[in-house]
Amino acid sequence: MPDLTEDRLRIDASPTKEFFIHMLTRDVPLSRAIIDLVDNSVDGAQRLRKEGRYDGLWIRIEVNADSFAVSDNCGGIPIDIAKNYAFRFGRPKDAADSPGSVGVFGVGMKRTFFKLGRCFSVESRCRTEGFVMNVDVDQWILGDEDAPDDWHFQFDSANKDLAEVSNEETGTTIRVTNLYPTVTANFALETFQTQLWRELSAAHAVSVDKGLAITLNLLPLDHLPQSLFVSDAIKPAYVEKEYPRMQIDGCEGEPVRVKLYAGVAKREYQEGGWYIFCNGRLVLKADQTYLTVWGETHGLRRYHGELAFFRGYAFFDSRHSTLLPWTTTKTGVDTDAPIYKVVQREMIEMTKPVISFLNELAKQTSADNQGEWSDKSLANAITTASAMRTDNISSHTQFQAPQPIVRPPGPRMQRIQYSKTADEVEKAKSLLGVTSYKDVGERTFEYYLQYEGGE
């Protein structure tokens, strides 16, 4: 390394290891950091099985006050990848694209290690290769005496010609010990574990659906398939679109495929809204804001209670993860991405007919509640429908729902409202022999008209 004192015009702008550790780890909350590691394992599963199911594959997450581990049987990390790419900070330009992967940005794994604790180890077994590495972060920061700013780790062992094993026996185990005090404090809380469990269940619902067995401290994740109501009278909307890569970033490659579903499901205020998935990873859950379709900016009303039946699901899939409209933390959508804007337009149009139906339904329900005549066919259409999983919906349709029957208007009605002393009202009530105040009013009016109106 050149001696800085000799070159007086040279300014040192190189990063320090401390910078990376302290600044990078702040970007992401603890549960997200853990989910990043799980994403890597899910990627491994996807590489093993490509388009198929994940039965037989598992990921085990162990979160304890004094240690943390993620192990899986999803293919392992090849030595060359580990040596040249997986532990680099950032993704080198020549790194091969991992088709359809969730882990894109080259930051997740290292960031998580540094956030959790001071010692981490990675053990990997591929079919004929395997390695073990251990890192003591404090020692790494200090570095070698003669090369203190060297940014390398070291394998404890790395072997490229082991006896071949089957795919099910490949996998990776990651362990972090010497956890930081705040991490330990969080891990010990049951509320943290519950929250993490929920977030994992949501984030990887699609993979769990495909048979991937993910457990947190031996507890399997919740199974939350996306579904919409279907019946003779109600059909959800389903649209499929494909956008060639050339139109997105001007390069040759595989397209981005988008599947959109919109319809109604169980009435649940918190669950209503749009769900956005990128390569099977839930990125936006039950969105009720302008990020998706709601609000005047998009020409729709804001999300509110009457729309609690609404569900929209958008699945973006591509072999090139960088084309998908997600943020670096994979917890949101990149609303500026042209592909998102175009699909969002489609989402808005698909939402409109469902909202019309739900507005009608609300009108009929409120008429019913006020004792007026209402068209019950709308409510019936919902109660007689059954939930169908989105992956079983295959025919492209517009949203269909019953149109309300318009009852021809009867004579125009006029409401009369007045107050009288309670004694008088009670007296009239007993004289008339009725049980409700409404009847007192109606009968006295009829009585008057009959005797004075000459009917």
Place this chain on the structure above:
Amino acid sequence: MPGSYRSVNYSLRPAKTVERKMLGEAFRRLYPFQRVEDYRYVGFGSIYFTDFQLMHCALGIDDMVSIEKDELAEECFVFNRPYRSIDLRFGLSGSILPQLGWDRRTILWLDYDGKLDNSSLGDVDTFCARCTSGSALMLSVNAQPEAELGEDARNSVEAETGKAFNASAYRLSKLKELIGDKVPRGTDGATLRGKGLAQVIKRVIDNQIATQLEIRNSLLPRPNDWFIARSFTSFTEMVRKCLR
């Protein structure tokens, strides 16, 4: 609110009749895209269906959709329908437009009774997102400036806002009620008198169309494939440019 057809017999308004005939001529100029009679026409026929009669007689269009929000009078509309080929759809334009197929060239005339609001802009969005190249959009809205307020009304505005009544601020606030954050920045309430409101409305509509087309164009391969909108500042300008 009952449809305006209940108060005005459209077929008896001579200025509107001339307007319609000029429009018919202008639309004939769409022929470079395809035969005009093969276009679809979508409009708010109302009970008189005068637009539809024009489109059919002057341009030969058969494929027609009439959107009508007054579903209580369905039988009247069905009875009055001049041609069987008119597809009557009952409901608000915001519900019906997204449900139509948009795979054919369309002339869409959104002839609103009221002022421009977010739901009418939503209809513009639907058209821009879905239309086939060679389609035409006509939009009519009420661009009358807010009437002068009487003293009682002024007092109640003062009570609501806590400030002295200011006509410009009042007009601007009324516009914001209708179209919210789409009011162009820097719009001065004082300009919303006379023809000023109409100019602002035109700008809002142009902005809306430009935004939607930009989204639609962003994923289209080449500049040649991009959608372009030609718009006209006044009816007479359009007729003049089209009849050249």
